[in-house]
Amino acid sequence: MQALFLAGGKGTRLYPLTYGIPKPMVPIMGCPLLEHNMNILKLYGIKDIILSVCYKSAYIKNYFGNGSAFGLNLKYVEEDSPLGTGGAIKNCERYLKDTFFIFNSDILSNINYYEMLNYHNKQKAAVTIAVTRVDNPSSYGVINFDKHGYATSFCEKPSADNITSHFINAGVYIFNAKVLQEIPAGKNVSIEKEIFPKLLAEGQKIAVYKGCNYWLDIGTLEKYVQANQDGFIGKLFLPNMNFRQQSIYSQPNTKISKSVILRGPVYIGENVQIQANTVIGPRVILGNNTVIGKGSNISDSILWNRIQVKNEIKIDRCIITDESIVKNASHNNIITPESTRPI
Ligand code: GTP
Numbered sequence: 001m002q003a004l005f006l007a008g009g010k011g012t013r014l015y016p017l018t019y020g021i022p023k024p025m026v027p028i029m030g031c032p033l034l035e036h037n038m039n040i041l042k043l044y045g046i047k048d049i050i051l052s053v054c055y056k057s058a059y060i061k062n063y064f065g066n067g068s069a070f071g072l073n074l075k076y077v078e079e080d081s082p083l084g085t086g087g088a089i090k091n092c093e094r095y096l097k098d099t100f101f102i103f104n105s106d107i108l109s110n111i112n113y114y115e116m117l118n119y120h121n122k123q124k125a126a127v128t129i130a131v132t133r134v135d136n137p138s139s140y141g142v143i144n145f146d147k148h149g150y151a152t153s154f155c156e157k158p159s160a161d162n163i164t165s166h167f168i169n170a171g172v173y174i175f176n177a178k179v180l181q182e183i184p185a186g187k188n189v190s191i192e193k194e195i196f197p198k199l200l201a202e203g204q205k206i207a208v209y210k211g212c213n214y215w216l217d218i219g220t221l222e223k224y225v226q227a228n229q230d231g232f233i234g235k236l237f238l239p240n241m242n243f244r245q246q247s248i249y250s251q252p253n254t255k256i257s258k259s260v261i262l263r264g265p266v267y268i269g270e271n272v273q274i275q276a277n278t279v280i281g282p283r284v285i286l287g288n289n290t291v292i293g294k295g296s297n298i299s300d301s302i303l304w305n306r307i308q309v310k311n312e313i314k315i316d317r318c319i320i321t322d323e324s325i326v327k328n329a330s331h332n333n334i335i336t337p338e339s340t341r342p343i
Helices: 033-043 057-064 084-091 113-123 177-182 191-201 221-232
Strands: 002-007 048-053 073-078 099-104 107-111 127-133 141-145 151-156 167-176 206-209 212-217 248-250 266-268 284-286 297-299 301-303 314-316 333-335 340-342
Touching: 002 033, 002 084, 033 057, 033 107, 048 057, 048 084, 057 073, 084 191, 099 113, 107 113, 107 127, 107 167, 113 127, 113 167, 113 206, 127 141, 127 191, 127 212, 151 191, 151 206, 167 177, 167 212, 177 191, 191 206, 212 221, 284 297, 297 301
Parallel strands: 002 048, 002 099, 048 073, 127 206, 248 266, 266 284, 284 301, 297 314
Antiparallel strands: 099 167, 107 212, 127 167, 141 151, 141 167, 333 340
16 A cells, blocks of 8 residues: 655645744654654555655755655656646655545544545545544535535635535545546646545545544644644544653653753653753753753753753743754744744
8 A cells, every 4th residue: 555645735824834844744742743643654654755845845855865764665756847646646756646635734633544445435536535533623624415425515725604514625635547537637736625525526436534533724823832732632643652641751862960850741862962950841851952951941942953952041831943042031932943932
């Protein structure tokens, strides 16, 4: 079985986090989102993965390479300019065969992919779309469906007085390869707005799968913070990490002074140094190769990689991106190497 990740979007709603890195690579609990999602696929024996990349593609390629270090077989298909979700899928046609999964790369979900595939086969559908129920669907793609589990219509981002369903497109699909014939080549096409409605109009079967146990789209800052918080309360499914069972996770080669107080839940990445008389936690993520100076106090914050926090600095409710140097106390801010701004 193959999987295709759509990983080429600009991630503008997540600025400034995505100035330097593509959205699929933002860290969740110290590990890139895309890596978490690929680790989950490995649990299902899916190792042949195609990455459709565009915005900051080099970052993704440099990190994963050909995938062998991750136990995966990766292929990249690059766009010179964005082709949209449908155009990007069509662009990968040469690698896709039979039946395959497609994922948006900005979601965290807990879906039983075996069950979803069985459902797709049972429904004899051309496409199966995973759907999830949300209270307010107005910023999502809403799907209406019949009692047999087949889509009947789609509505992108409905206004409050036009909400006909609370089930939304979860950005996880199973496609039969013949559907690719329906997508024009070399054009910017939206799978959600153009191709799915076209398939319905032609009378093709689009099944909806309602088996999302957890689902979050990390497309906005608010949701990005929520994803990490959900990790701390064990709501988020992360292979190898469950904060309900353990409150401090520490990777190899850390140097933590004896006088440091760790108030879980706390995640500490590789090669992190925490100097004397520091208080870390609760709900703090320290990414790899980070140094926390003496007497500092960090709570409710997400620190990415290669960060220096100087001595005696208080940090609360901040997101700090790669290579930042923090010299001043900070509360409720996003700190990047270039600037600091409120969340
Ligand atoms: P925003 O700019 O914040 O809307 O984010 P985005 O550009 O990522 O768009 P959106 O959230 O709608 O994208 C959903 C998924 O499709 C994400 O995983 C994107 O990486 C991916 N995606 C969106 N547009 C393209 C594209 O033109 N090419 C490719 N390869 N992937 C895309």
